[in-house]
Amino acid sequence: MTINYDKLMAWPFEDVRHTYTTRDTMLYALGVGLGADPMNEDELRFVFEKNLQVLPTYPVVLGYPGLWIKDPGTGVDWTKLVHGEQGLRIHRLPQTSGEVIGRTRVTGVIDKGEGKGALVLSERKITDAASGELLCTLTSTTFCRADGGFGGPSGPVPLPHALPERAPDHVCDRPTDARAALIYRLSGDYNPLHAEPAMAKKAGFLRPILHGLCTFGGVGYALLNAVCENDPQRLVAMNVRFTSPVYPGETIRTEMWVDGNIVSFRAKVVERDVVVLNNGRAEIQ
Numbered sequence: 530m531t532i533n534y535d536k537l538m539a540w541p542f543e544d545v546r547h548t549y550t551t552r553d554t555m556l557y558a559l560g561v562g563l564g565a566d567p568m569n570e571d572e573l574r575f576v577f578e579k580n581l582q583v584l585p586t587y588p589v590v591l592g593y594p595g596l597w598i599k600d601p602g603t604g605v606d607w608t609k610l611v612h613g614e615q616g617l618r619i620h621r622l623p624q625t626s627g628e629v630i631g632r633t634r635v636t637g638v639i640d641k642g643e644g645k646g647a648l649v650l651s652e653r654k655i656t657d658a659a660s661g662e663l664l665c666t667l668t669s670t671t672f673c674r675a676d677g678g679f680g681g682p683s684g685p686v687p688l689p690h691a692l693p694e695r696a697p698d699h700v701c702d703r704p705t706d707a708r709a710a711l712i713y714r715l716s717g718d719y720n721p722l723h724a725e726p727a728m729a730k731k732a733g734f735l736r737p738i739l740h741g742l743c744t745f746g747g748v749g750y751a752l753l754n755a756v757c758e759n760d761p762q763r764l765v766a767m768n769v770r771f772t773s774p775v776y777p778g779e780t781i782r783t784e785m786w787v788d789g790n791i792v793s794f795r796a797k798v799v800e801r802d803v804v805v806l807n808n809g810r811a812e813i814q
Contacts, residue, residue: 532604532647532679537638540603545592545631546658551578553716554625557587560713561746562705571759572750581625585764586749588623588665589615589742590716592631592655598671605649608732609675612741613648616668616768622761623665628658636668639686643678648686668768689770689808692793697784701751702799705739707778713743738774744781744805745769748796751783752811756792766812773798773805781805790814 558564558575561584566572574582599607623629637650653667706712710723718740721728729737749767757763775781780799785792794809 530601530604530606532638532640532673532676532681534638534679534681537603537649538635540597540635542594542597542633545594545633546628547592547631548628549591550626551581554581554583554587556712557590557716557746558584560709560716561586561743561750562703562709563750565704565706571754582761583622583625584746584750585619585622585753585761586617586742586746586767588619588655589617589667589745590718591623591629591665592633592653593717594631594633594653596718596720597633598649598673604676604679605647605673606675608728610671610673611774612669612771613672614668614670614768614770615742615745616666616766618666618766619764620663620665623655623657629664630656630658632656638681640679640681640683641677642683645677647673647676647679647681649673690768690793690810692795692808693786693788695786698787699755699783699785701755701783701785702780703747703751703783704780705747705775705777709743709777710737710739711777713740713746718742734774736776739777741771741774744771744775744796747781748783748794748806748809751781751796752785752792752794752813755783755785756787756811757813763813764811765814767809768811769806769809771805772807773803775805 555576563572564576633653639648649671655665783796785794792811796806
């Protein structure tokens with residue numbers, strides 16, 4: 530299979546109408562690791578229906594078009610792809626339950642060269658189904674490890690956000706549950722890479738890995754807790770690069786640098802001292 534640039538750029542996504550309930554909202558928060566301490570009432574309000582609130586990273590699972598890139602027509606070897614980058618900009622937080630529409634489009638396909646892979650850039654806008662109001666804009670980069678050399682454009686590739694060289698202003702350690710990937714997948718990403726040992730090994734991993742967006746959500750909560758006083762309305766935007774997988778059960782350490790309303794951050798796995806999210810940039814208010 531070979532990527533057809535024109536076909537991929539014009540990929541015919543259908544609108545995704547997504548109805549979700551308070552149960553789904555709570556399940557997402559459980560999936561990213563909240564609620565482990567039954568006495569932590571800051572986390573309880575995201576996993577319990579009384580005074581329920583929405584995590585600001587919740588929109589990443591709304592209006593999701595599924596593993597569309599698995600379609601043979603894309604020309605992509607889907608068993609070798611990994612999530613490269615993720616961006617989220619919140620225009621207005623979704624309600625704890627409701628109906629939204631997700632509209633996805635491919636915004637770029639970059640050929641890194643033979644043996645170096647390809648990048649597929651996409652955008653998803655989440656709107657309220659009743660009012661049409663734009664709630665969130667999501668951007669994503671998929672790294673197709675086996676698909677370089679198809680003759681497409683080699684750029685432009687945005688430069689990563691540079692992290693400050695000083696010591697971090699905040700550090701937050703959060704353990705992940707050994708069942709985290711199995712819980713998180715129930716929010717809509719059923720890629721077997723995160724559940725089946727045989728599929729994980731075929732993709733080159735020791736065992737099933739955590740969803741990149743699950744790590745994204747856990748780090749998002751670390752930001753919320755450390756620099757937003759646990760107020761979901763204060764986290765406006767968040768962009769990261771995924772640099773290494775997390776295995777469920779590992780501890781994620783988030784390091785944060787605060788410069789006005791811009792928070793730079795990265796995340797490491799404590800047990801292996803490996804950076805798993807890098808060049809992070811968040812906007813707060």
